[in-house]
Amino acid sequence: MQKKALTGAGASAEAMRQINPDVVAAYPITPQTPIMETFAKFVNDGKVSTELIRVESEHSAMSAVIGASSAGARAMTATSSVGLALMFEVVNAASGMRLPITMPVVNRALSSPINIHCDHSDTMACRDAGWIQLYSENAQEAYDNMFLAQKLSEHPEILLPTMIMQDGFITSHSVEPVEVLDDETAKSFIGSYNPEHSLLLSKKPVTFGALQLFDYFFETKRQQELAMDNVWRFYYSIADELTQLTGRQYPLAEPYHTEDAEVILVALNSAASTIKAVVNKLRKQGKKAGLLKIRLFRPFPYSEVSQHLQKVKSVGVFDRSYSFGANSPLLSEIISSLFGLEQAPKVQGYIFGLGGRDLLEADIEKAFEELFQGKTSFEKKYLGLRG
Amino acid sequence: MKKNWMEIPKGGLIIDSNTSLENKTGDWRSMKPEFIPEKCIHCMKCVFYCPESCIPTTAGDHPKRLETNFEYCKGCGICANVCPKNAIVMKEEEKD
Amino acid sequence: MMNLFDFAKKAHKLLPGHRSCAGCPAPIVARAILSATDDEVVVSNATGCLEVVTTIYPQSSWNIPFIHNTFENAAATISGVETAYRSLKKSGRINQNRKIRFVAFGGDGGTYDIGLQSLSAALERGHTFTYVCYDNEGYMNTGGQRSSATPIGANTTTDPVGEVRVGKQESRKDLMKIVAAHHIPYAAQASLSNWPDLLKKAQKALSTEGPSFLLVLSPCVAVWKIKPDMAVELSRLAVDTCFWPLYEIEDGKFRLNFDPAGNKLPIAEFLKHQGRYKHLLEPKNKKLLDRLQAEVDHEFEKIKKLSEIGISVF
Numbered sequence: 001m002q003k004k005a006l007t008g009a010g011a012s013a014e015a016m017r018q019i020n021p022d023v024v025a026a027y028p029i030t031p032q033t034p035i036m037e038t039f040a041k042f043v044n045d046g047k048v049s050t051e052l053i054r055v056e057s058e059h060s061a062m063s064a065v066i067g068a069s070s071a072g073a074r075a076m077t078a079t080s081s082v083g084l085a086l087m088f089e090v091v092n093a094a095s096g097m098r099l100p101i102t103m104p105v106v107n108r109a110l111s112s113p114i115n116i117h118c119d120h121s122d123t124m125a126c127r128d129a130g131w132i133q134l135y136s137e138n139a140q141e142a143y144d145n146m147f148l149a150q151k152l153s154e155h156p157e158i159l160l161p162t163m164i165m166q167d168g169f170i171t172s173h174s175v176e177p178v179e180v181l182d183d184e185t186a187k188s189f190i191g192s193y194n195p196e197h198s199l200l201l202s203k204k205p206v207t208f209g210a211l212q213l214f215d216y217f218f219e220t221k222r223q224q225e226l227a228m229d230n231v232w233r234f235y236y237s238i239a240d241e242l243t244q245l246t247g248r249q250y251p252l253a254e255p256y257h258t259e260d261a262e263v264i265l266v267a268l269n270s271a272a273s274t275i276k277a278v279v280n281k282l283r284k285q286g287k288k289a290g291l292l293k294i295r296l297f298r299p300f301p302y303s304e305v306s307q308h309l310q311k312v313k314s315v316g317v318f319d320r321s322y323s324f325g326a327n328s329p330l331l332s333e334i335i336s337s338l339f340g341l342e343q344a345p346k347v348q349g350y351i352f353g354l355g356g357r358d359l360l361e362a363d364i365e366k367a368f369e370e371l372f373q374g375k376t377s378f379e380k381k382y383l384g385l386r387g
Numbered sequence: 388m389k390k391n392w393m394e395i396p397k398g399g400l401i402i403d404s405n406t407s408l409e410n411k412t413g414d415w416r417s418m419k420p421e422f423i424p425e426k427c428i429h430c431m432k433c434v435f436y437c438p439e440s441c442i443p444t445t446a447g448d449h450p451k452r453l454e455t456n457f458e459y460c461k462g463c464g465i466c467a468n469v470c471p472k473n474a475i476v477m478k479e480e481e482k483d
Numbered sequence: 484m485m486n487l488f489d490f491a492k493k494a495h496k497l498l499p500g501h502r503s504c505a506g507c508p509a510p511i512v513a514r515a516i517l518s519a520t521d522d523e524v525v526v527s528n529a530t531g532c533l534e535v536v537t538t539i540y541p542q543s544s545w546n547i548p549f550i551h552n553t554f555e556n557a558a559a560t561i562s563g564v565e566t567a568y569r570s571l572k573k574s575g576r577i578n579q580n581r582k583i584r585f586v587a588f589g590g591d592g593g594t595y596d597i598g599l600q601s602l603s604a605a606l607e608r609g610h611t612f613t614y615v616c617y618d619n620e621g622y623m624n625t626g627g628q629r630s631s632a633t634p635i636g637a638n639t640t641t642d643p644v645g646e647v648r649v650g651k652q653e654s655r656k657d658l659m660k661i662v663a664a665h666h667i668p669y670a671a672q673a674s675l676s677n678w679p680d681l682l683k684k685a686q687k688a689l690s691t692e693g694p695s696f697l698l699v700l701s702p703c704v705a706v707w708k709i710k711p712d713m714a715v716e717l718s719r720l721a722v723d724t725c726f727w728p729l730y731e732i733e734d735g736k737f738r739l740n741f742d743p744a745g746n747k748l749p750i751a752e753f754l755k756h757q758g759r760y761k762h763l764l765e766p767k768n769k770k771l772l773d774r775l776q777a778e779v780d781h782e783f784e785k786i787k788k789l790s791e792i793g794i795s796v797f
Contacts, residue, residue: 059556060556067527
């Protein structure tokens with residue numbers, strides 16, 4: 001193990017270097033670009049054996065890595081925001097064809113208005129596209145999650161692509177200490193990729209992407225659901241293997257001071273760090289505050305979340321995205337987790353940080369205050385909004 | 388009987404080749420090519436232009452044209468159209 | 484030079500049992516071109532007639548590795564496969580002496596229109612692959628809507644013959660020049676009717692280092708409303724009326740392969756067999772017919788002149 005000072009983007013690129021994929025498709029989009037810039041330098045310096053395709057759009061980035069992955073190669077790309085939105089057609093093709101493509105996504109607001117800063121509207125818009133979705137609180141998790149993603153995606157009982165998220169700028173462009181595996185350990189952890197069927201390595205010719213009508217489509221989609229369920233089956237065996245190498249734990253949902261908590265906030269990515277600071281402060285004041293950080297968003301760990309939250313008085317759910325005219329994405333999952341409990345805790349949904357708006361400790365303290373007083377409702381509440 | 392969802396390959400892949408041979412398109416025909424061997428000069432034009440590639444030939448360096456494989460022939464008539472010797476004539480298909 | 488006996492002896496890559504309309508030339512185009520190489524071939528195919536009729540699950544007519552991804556990314560997809568081939572060869576996962584050709588098929592909708600960006604980028608990146616467009620001059624898999632490859636005056640469902648507008652008014656998009664402007668080594672326009680020329684061009688394309696492009700007319704029985712035995716004959720009439728010139732653009736240099744000269748037929752000889760053009764032969768539409776004839780002649784003259792220059796124009 002070695003400690004390096006890396007931005008979140010640098011950490012993803014470092015993991016990509018160690019994974020040394022056969023093919024990577026690169027296309028720029030703020031704030032993901034530094035991942036591909038760093039990786040392209042590795043390519044042109046001969047530090048990796050990857051063949052890099054400098055494509056002309058995100059749609060072609062995903063199309064090319066689908067071609068490469070179906071050919072039998074380990075293939076990756078990376079994107080953000082409207083780039084992911086442009087890819088949406090082929091993002092669904094990749095999971096439909098059960099191709100283990102891994103893709104860092106640096107979260108950024110969807111347009112319009114155009115905004116280059118962080119929120120989760122882009123990956124939330126893809127939450128039902130059949131990809132595994134891992135969210136990272138910081139550069140260290142962005143690094144570790146890349147290895148989890150590779151092993152999860154390529155597991156023969158799973159074979160689904162994975163998105164690895166980190167917050168735009170907040171994580172991607174901030175330098176943090178990151179403990180990295182040595183190259184050999186990383187290499188042996190992910191092993192080699194040997195697909196059962198592929199265009200170039202299979203003995204007999206294979207047809208990918210055939211037309212399935214009302215007679216077979218339903219069956220193929222049902223298989224995708226089984227593959228997602230298998231992520232729960234095999235996740236901890238893979239996570240424990242990584243824990244032995246790093247010493248860090250990788251729960252589906254990470255509890256922080258939740259055992260005796262009366263109020264717990266639920267959040268994704270970098271907001272968790274700020275909330276932990278507030279939890280520490282409130283704990284010093286004797287207040288039983290806690291945080292539950294969701295790491296694996298798809299498939300969503302309903303039972304684990306419900307176990308963590310069932311004993312508390314009230315829960316605040318922090319969404320950095322919105323569903324116009326409906327409960328926000330994370331809020332709706334939390335409500336689903338708690339549904340059916342005898343005394344389910346009270347739940348309040350908060351929307352914060354859209355388009356990069358800062359999440360201040362004062363906002364978090366206000367939320368905790370209301371939740372300790374049991375003030376919750378079905379009304380959406382906004383943190384950091386003027387007016 | 389169609390396979391259930393546990394039995395078909397993942398991702399809608401078709402992994403055993405030649406599967407379309409099961410689909411005998413011959414029953415599409417309403418017209419049928421009638422081959423007149425004496426006129427045929429084995430120029431291979433009908434073989435080249437058959438959209439179903441269902442006109443077999445003998446092996447060897449100078450293949451000879453054999454009878455159309457009516458399991459697949461759709462009766463389009465291109466073979467008759469391109470034949471330089473009128474060795475193929477389209478006839479109404481008598482449905483037995 | 485490959486002849487029809489060579490063709491007849493080959494094990495074909497596209498098998499019987501596919502569901503193309505009786506008399507559809509698209510499978511003839513695909514099979515003829517793929518027969519022009521003995522290397523292994525991997526095919527990507529844009530959404531469209533050829534793809535749909537050959538891969539209705541659980542039956543595939545492809546006797547070679549095949550991938551359909553989406554409507555607009557046949558070129559981007561095959562460029563990913565070709566890149567994987569180079570990478571896996573470098574890492575020793577694929578045997579060094581295994582020679583594989585990469586071929587993308589698309590209709591005119593998937594190539595001139597929605598797939599043009601993906602094609603342009605794959606050409607510009609210089610992948611070694613061949614893109615084959617079977618051009619049936621409209622969106623036929625969806626029932627015959629207008630594409631940028633639809634010729635003037637043709638009747639399509641999205642630009643029909645009407646009281647105030649008589650079919651498509653815009654000229655065909657000149658895809659060959661757009662493709663050649665990418666400075667690729669080889670691009671050629673071919674017709675089924677001239678099989679020696681078609682096979683020669685297919686051999687050249689499938690042995691080119693870098694990108695190559697083939698544009699082949701593919702008369703559509705259902706939407707052009709022609710008799711099912713007419714696709715090859717119409718391909719010949721297209722050439723003999725100069726509607727579909729046979730030429731190559733090699734390293735930017737034009738070469739006209741065939742000039743009907745004195746035997747050139749009027750465009751009506753090509754149109755009269757086609758239901759989509761029935762209206763154009765009526766006296767009231769003579770102006771539009773003359774405009775089409777003038778444009779066909781003008782385009783042919785351009786190619787002839789460009790071929791006489793003898794130097795690269797791209």
